Amino acid sequence: MSDTFLGMPAFPxxxxxxxxxxxxxxxxxxxxxxxxxxxxxxxAELPDWAELRSAGKAIKDHTLRHLDRYLVQLEEAVxxxxxxxxxxxxxxxxNRIVAGLVHATGTTEVVKVKSMATQEIGLNEALAAEGxxxxxxxxxxxxxxxxxxxxxxxxVPAIHRNRAEIREIFADRMASWxxxxxxxxxxxxxxxxxxxxxxxxxxxLRAEVxxxxxNFMVAETGTLVVVESEGNGRMCLTLPRTLISVVxxxxxxxxxxxxxxxxxxxxxxxxxxxxxxYTSLWAGTTRGDGPSEFHLVLLxxxxxxxxxxxxxxxxxxxxxxxxxxxxxxxxxxAGGHAYxxxxxxxxxxxxxxxxxxxxxxxxxxxxxxxSLCGACYEVCPxxxxxxEVLVHLRERVAEQGGHPVERAAVAAAGYVLDHPAALAxxxxxxxxxxxxxxxxxxxxxxxxxxxxxxxxxxxxxxxxWWRRNRT
Amino acid sequence: MTSRDLILGRIRAALGDTGTVAExxxxxxxxxxxxxxxxxxxxxxxxxRNLTDYRALVHRCTEAELPSRIAELLAARGSxxxxxxxxxxxxxxxxxxxxxxxxxxxxxxxxxxxxxxxVVxxxALAVAETGTIVLDGGPGQGRRLLSLVPDHxxxxxxxxxxxxASVPLALPRLDxxxxxxxISGPSATSDIExxxxxxxxxxxxxxxxxxxx
Numbered sequence: 001m002s003d004t005f006l007g008m009p010a011f012p013x014x015x016x017x018x019x020x021x022x023x024x025x026x027x028x029x030x031x032x033x034x035x036x037x038x039x040x041x042x043x044a045e046l047p048d049w050a051e052l053r054s055a056g057k058a059i060k061d062h063t064l065r066h067l068d069r070y071l072v073q074l075e076e077a078v079x080x081x082x083x084x085x086x087x088x089x090x091x092x093x094x095n096r097i098v099a100g101l102v103h104a105t106g107t108t109e110v111v112k113v114k115s116m117a118t119q120e121i122g123l124n125e126a127l128a129a130e131g132x133x134x135x136x137x138x139x140x141x142x143x144x145x146x147x148x149x150x151x152x153x154x155x156v157p158a159i160h161r162n163r164a165e166i167r168e169i170f171a172d173r174m175a176s177w178x179x180x181x182x183x184x185x186x187x188x189x190x191x192x193x194x195x196x197x198x199x200x201x202x203x204x205l206r207a208e209v210x211x212x213x214x215n216f217m218v219a220e221t222g223t224l225v226v227v228e229s230e231g232n233g234r235m236c237l238t239l240p241r242t243l244i245s246v247v248x249x250x251x252x253x254x255x256x257x258x259x260x261x262x263x264x265x266x267x268x269x270x271x272x273x274x275x276x277x278y279t280s281l282w283a284g285t286t287r288g289d290g291p292s293e294f295h296l297v298l299l300x301x302x303x304x305x306x307x308x309x310x311x312x313x314x315x316x317x318x319x320x321x322x323x324x325x326x327x328x329x330x331x332x333x334a335g336g337h338a339y340x341x342x343x344x345x346x347x348x349x350x351x352x353x354x355x356x357x358x359x360x361x362x363x364x365x366x367x368x369x370x371s372l373c374g375a376c377y378e379v380c381p382x383x384x385x386x387x388e389v390l391v392h393l394r395e396r397v398a399e400q401g402g403h404p405v406e407r408a409a410v411a412a413a414g415y416v417l418d419h420p421a422a423l424a425x426x427x428x429x430x431x432x433x434x435x436x437x438x439x440x441x442x443x444x445x446x447x448x449x450x451x452x453x454x455x456x457x458x459x460x461x462x463x464x465w466w467r468r469n470r471t
Numbered sequence: 472m473t474s475r476d477l478i479l480g481r482i483r484a485a486l487g488d489t490g491t492v493a494e495x496x497x498x499x500x501x502x503x504x505x506x507x508x509x510x511x512x513x514x515x516x517x518x519x520r521n522l523t524d525y526r527a528l529v530h531r532c533t534e535a536e537l538p539s540r541i542a543e544l545l546a547a548r549g550s551x552x553x554x555x556x557x558x559x560x561x562x563x564x565x566x567x568x569x570x571x572x573x574x575x576x577x578x579x580x581x582x583x584x585x586x587x588x589x590v591v592x593x594x595a596l597a598v599a600e601t602g603t604i605v606l607d608g609g610p611g612q613g614r615r616l617l618s619l620v621p622d623h624x625x626x627x628x629x630x631x632x633x634x635x636a637s638v639p640l641a642l643p644r645l646d647x648x649x650x651x652x653x654i655s656g657p658s659a660t661s662d663i664e665x666x667x668x669x670x671x672x673x674x675x676x677x678x679x680x681x682x683x684x
């Protein structure tokens with residue numbers, strides 16, 4: 001990533017720009033519609049989907065309720081299996097821990113498995129500042145990194161790019177990062193994937209340190225799980241001598257058995273597959289097989305603040321499947337960048353303001369980046385009631401001040417509605433002056449009428465009409 | 472205060488409201504399998520179909536035919552070298568004349584394996600419903616890099632004993648302490664316009680031999 005998410009414009013401005021980008025809208029529409037139809041078929045194959053979903057929800061809720069206990073249990077199990085556990089209260093501390101571990105190996109390069117947590121903390125930038133180059137190895141992350149771009153989707157971060165754009169990025173940029181793209185590269189997805197295979201293989205073969213996230217951590221056994229498709233995850237988790245996994249504290253599940261629920265929910269909900277091509281599971285280190293050194297960095301970075309919110313804490317159930325992005329009418333039109341966060345779409349609109357707070361304009365605008373249609377809740381495999389959390393967060397934003405003109409208007413309306421004589425007078429005045437009413441509001445109300453017509457005021461108030469005709 | 476204490480303290484403070492609410496038992500009303508777990512022939516067919524659906528090449532043979540089928544499949548690809556995990560049954564490669572076996576004694580490096588044509592492994596088990604084979608580093612399966620770096624992976628599944636119906640029936644048979652790789656078809660990506668492309672970093676060809684008595 002060449003630029004950071006901080007200082008982003010609020011959602012409405014960023015979305016308005018994105019909506020005018022016809023290429024972006026076409027790419028997004030094509031991609032989200034493709035995946036949502038496939039997902040519906042994959043889910044329909046399981047007659048017990050509803051039961052799996054409620055089990056997934058219940059297991060996550062139970063875990064969150066006893067999160068302290070399960071994290072301590074996980075720490076014991078990982079340590080007993082030969083791993084080292086670190087605790088990071090915030091992004092800065094997590095980055096410092098990882099940079100220290102990389103420095104201790106003496107290398108200046110790491111290969112990375114796609115990880116939302118390390119994007120959230122800006123690990124690549126932090127490592128670069130320490131003289132360490134982080135190579136993204138997921139195909140989409142590679143596209144984003146080479147294109148000096150930002151990810152726009154949880155599952156397919158380069159969803160905003162079409163094949164022609166990707167060909168151009170590879171042809172132009174691969175050479176400055178390592179092995180150049182093959183001569184005469186076309187835009188066929190198979191050729192582009194082959195170019196990535198060749199470009200990255202030399203990096204896998206010489207890498208001494210890998211950084212990953214994890215989809216699940218099992219408290220009772222210390223097992224970590226990484227779900228992927230391309231094999232870049234297996235390369236990173238297997239070949240280097242040192243493996244560092246940075247994982248949010250909410251990723252823990254209590255028991256080995258609990259995986260039977262999530263390994264059914266996640267692939268079908270995410271990539272619409274019965275099972276994703278590769279799932280790697282490991283506990284600590286194994287003599288003679290894979291990394292000889294394993295570090296687990298447990299990341300808080302705002303998660304405990306979300307946990308303290310009785311309504312908002314359900315967002316911590318999220319297993320990052322991205323189904324909610326693919327069905328969201330707002331995401332489909334605005335795209336992922338408009339959300340100003342590594343977590344875009346409906347889940348981002350509830351997660352980001354909880355992790356980062358609602359002080360900045362972009363974070364305060366996120367709970368409003370929704371029409372509350374509820375499609376996200378329908379598809380969520382762990383039944384996060386995203387609309388409920390959005391409304392709850394809107395209340396929080398409103399309580400912290402809202403808009404001064406809005407406050408004045410609401411105070412005036414409160415007075416008028418409390419005083420029937422004043423209300424009747426105001427209604428009559430409005431009716432008699434209606435020819436003078438503008439179609440759009442002046443001043444600060446203008447934005448509201450950018451996309452709406454002002455309602456027409458009737459010629460006389462209803463109560464006057466009733467008195468004249470019915471009494 | 473350490474960050475560990477800080478985080479655990481924040482969690483306990485955040486959960487202050489939950490102490491008095493009674494907890495419901497976990498609802499596990501989902502099915503243990505979606506396929507008939509007690510019909511081995513049907514399960515084998517289902518595994519075959521699902522592996523094929525995700526672009527694995529699937530073959531069947533009997534135990535007696537196994538060495539000659541392995542030899543045929545390696546010859547058909549023109550494989551000249553094959554990585555051999557520790558504990559692979561002795562007889563499996565006896566018919567593969569002209570293929571150089573590279574037994575793994577722990578010294579095969581990723582760079583060496585990058586120049587190897589094929590790897591032959593067994594598996595811990597296979598899941599019919601999802602078309603998944605699971606390797607756990609047991610005898611005949613080898614270290615994880617063996618089934619990762621070569622471009623062709625030939626995996627032998629013994630039916631019916633290694634075939635289970637579903638994920639819930641697979642997990643109790645697996646050891647959480649062992650490093651595992653669950654494989655459902657060759658590597659793939661949907662990162663370009665969500666079109667599925669088979670073959671990225673793992674073996675681009677996955678062949679599965681389903682062996683019955």
